[in-house]
Amino acid sequence: MYNVKEFIMEKIFLLCACTSILAILLICWFLFANGIPAIFEIGAANFLLGTNWTPMQGGEIGPQFGILPMIVGSVYFMLGAIIIGVPIGIFTAIFFAHMCPKKMYTFLKPVVNLLAGIPSVVYGFFGMVMIVPIVRTLAMRFTTHLPGGATGMSILAAAIILGIMILPTVIAISEAAMRAVPKNYYEGALALGASHTRSVFFVMVPAAKSGILASVVLGVGRAIGETMAVVMVAGNHARMPIHLLRGARSLTANIVIEMGYAAGLHRNALIATAVVLFVFILIINITFTLLTRKSV
Amino acid sequence: MRTKIIDTALFVLTWLFAGVTLLALLSIIFYILINGIPHLNPSLFETQFTTENVSMFPSIVSTIIVVALTLAFAVPLGIFTGIYLVEYVKRGNRLVIFIRSTTELLAGIPSIVYGLFGMLFFVVFLGMGFSLLAGSLTLSIMILPMVIRTTEEALKAVPDGFREGAFALGAGKLRAVFKIVLPSAIPGIFAGVILAIGRIIGESAALIFTAGTVAQIPEGLSSSVRTLTVHMWVLTSEALHLNEAYATGVVLLLVVLLINTFSAFLAKKLTKG
Numbered sequence: 001m002y003n004v005k006e007f008i009m010e011k012i013f014l015l016c017a018c019t020s021i022l023a024i025l026l027i028c029w030f031l032f033a034n035g036i037p038a039i040f041e042i043g044a045a046n047f048l049l050g051t052n053w054t055p056m057q058g059g060e061i062g063p064q065f066g067i068l069p070m071i072v073g074s075v076y077f078m079l080g081a082i083i084i085g086v087p088i089g090i091f092t093a094i095f096f097a098h099m100c101p102k103k104m105y106t107f108l109k110p111v112v113n114l115l116a117g118i119p120s121v122v123y124g125f126f127g128m129v130m131i132v133p134i135v136r137t138l139a140m141r142f143t144t145h146l147p148g149g150a151t152g153m154s155i156l157a158a159a160i161i162l163g164i165m166i167l168p169t170v171i172a173i174s175e176a177a178m179r180a181v182p183k184n185y186y187e188g189a190l191a192l193g194a195s196h197t198r199s200v201f202f203v204m205v206p207a208a209k210s211g212i213l214a215s216v217v218l219g220v221g222r223a224i225g226e227t228m229a230v231v232m233v234a235g236n237h238a239r240m241p242i243h244l245l246r247g248a249r250s251l252t253a254n255i256v257i258e259m260g261y262a263a264g265l266h267r268n269a270l271i272a273t274a275v276v277l278f279v280f281i282l283i284i285n286i287t288f289t290l291l292t293r294k295s296v
Numbered sequence: 297m298r299t300k301i302i303d304t305a306l307f308v309l310t311w312l313f314a315g316v317t318l319l320a321l322l323s324i325i326f327y328i329l330i331n332g333i334p335h336l337n338p339s340l341f342e343t344q345f346t347t348e349n350v351s352m353f354p355s356i357v358s359t360i361i362v363v364a365l366t367l368a369f370a371v372p373l374g375i376f377t378g379i380y381l382v383e384y385v386k387r388g389n390r391l392v393i394f395i396r397s398t399t400e401l402l403a404g405i406p407s408i409v410y411g412l413f414g415m416l417f418f419v420v421f422l423g424m425g426f427s428l429l430a431g432s433l434t435l436s437i438m439i440l441p442m443v444i445r446t447t448e449e450a451l452k453a454v455p456d457g458f459r460e461g462a463f464a465l466g467a468g469k470l471r472a473v474f475k476i477v478l479p480s481a482i483p484g485i486f487a488g489v490i491l492a493i494g495r496i497i498g499e500s501a502a503l504i505f506t507a508g509t510v511a512q513i514p515e516g517l518s519s520s521v522r523t524l525t526v527h528m529w530v531l532t533s534e535a536l537h538l539n540e541a542y543a544t545g546v547v548l549l550l551v552v553l554l555i556n557t558f559s560a561f562l563a564k565k566l567t568k569g
Contacts, residue, residue, distance in 0.1 A: 009470050014380055092314045119498030119525045120498065197303040201306050227407060281401075
């Protein structure tokens with residue numbers, strides 16, 4: 001009797017453990033079953049490399065579903081987030097791991113942890129009311145030769161907000177990587193006559209290289225997957241990005257903006273957009289796994 | 297001489313960038329608090345939402361219900377998975393590696409993809425419609441990796457002596473797990489669950505197409521709801537209610553502050569005890 005209970009419970013645990021596999025399978029099935037046929041119907045080249053996204057267009061040409069502008073937009077946002085967020089994040093992590101006085105650390109660390117908890121809508125709202133007006137004045141000065149109005153909703157604004165949003169990821173993982181470096185590396189450097197700063201930057205940081213790189217990769221994943229904050233500050237023009245101070249649309253934004261009213265092929269093209277996004281995330285995940293496996 | 301300049305430059309840069317991080321955070325928090333607190337009118341907390349008072353009260357209630365429901369689905373599932381991975385299978389087992397990589401993949405999927413999946417599967421395929429249930433189920437898949445990971449870590453931190461002691465006293469595996477190991481891992485799991493609550497409250501993209509955007513106190517599992525973050529998004533996208541959006545931001549920030557403090561408090565208690 002006792003053994004039966006043990007047996008049943010073990011199977012229940014096993015069943016629960018398999019739900020995450022089931023979830024992945026279901027997600028893949030529902031995305032791919034709807035998305036892949038759409039890609040074939042549109043034509044893979046037309047879909048991935050087409051520069052026109054005009055799903056509601058009638059007439060002779062008919063609707064066009066090219067998501068290259070959104071892919072380029074996502075890549076721009078990602079690069080912008082890296083340029084802004086990564087140096088700040090890594091230096092902050094170095095600060096926390098090696099430079100920060102202990103008393104200051106116990107106060108500052110929880111404060112910076114707050115960054116991870118702020119909802120993306122709040123980030124987006126902040127970007128909308130604070131960053132966008134600043135960018136608008138820049139855009140009015142420098143981009144008057146370009147068509148369309150300078151609203152300030154732009155690649156730059158999105159990059160700044162995304163740069164701030166990836167900070168907690170970059171900081172937390174880089175800091176952990178640096179703390180995992182054996183203390184005697186540092187002591188050895190000191191014994192050879194290097195100063196504190198020199199030992200930190202030329203011995204400790206290079207030793208944590210793969211962990212730091214992993215933090216960047218994870219940050220990139222967060223930046224590419226971010227939706228609401230980007231939608232609120234990026235302008236969301238579905239055309240090839242023309243200027244840093246003008247708008248662009250990300251893959252995520254494309255889905256959230258149009259899913260509400262899309263139908264038929266348009267709807268499936270949006271699901272196919274999610275498939276592309278999924279592939280991006282898959283690549284990032286594999287890179288991350290390879291990076292962290294090497295370091296262990 | 298040159299090394300000294302580089303040293304100083306790096307030193308200054310480190311402090312500078314750490315300062316930038318702090319400045320970014322503080323400017324977000326204070327900008328929203330300063331602009332939002334004056335607009336926290338009592339009319340924002342009236343029980344009925346109308347287009348005039350744009351009350352956030354129904355959204356607050358909805359958020360609490362969504363959190364409770366999501367946890368009810370995800371926490372038992374996550375804890376049982378964690379128990380299986382840590383207590384029942386040997387390390388290096390293929391299934392474990394497979395499950396672990398799927399949870400990692402789950403953790404990396406963007407929330408909008410969850411939203412899309414939730415819409416295709418729960419809302420359309422299972423015919424739930426835009427509802428509390430569909431939203432909570434979608435979110436529970438989303439936070440599952442978080443619960444699994446914290447459970448695993450908390451269980452691993454329990455010394456093997458506890459298990460051996462239980463077995464030596466004649467307890468079966470199940471009894472050892474539920475009476476000895478799990479209770480001592482509870483604070484760790486709890487800290488993770490609190491962070492998961494933070495994620496649920498902060499989520500918006502996964503909810504718009506699963507739970508919908510109707511601002512009402514839900515009447516049942518099948519009624520559409522609007523959580524606080526979605527409420528804030530709707531207010532800003534309508535662009536008529538910026539002041540109310542600020543006020544909603546204040547409420548959200550306070551909740552985040554509360555959650556982080558509580559979680560940090562628990563974590564501190566753990567490392568001390």
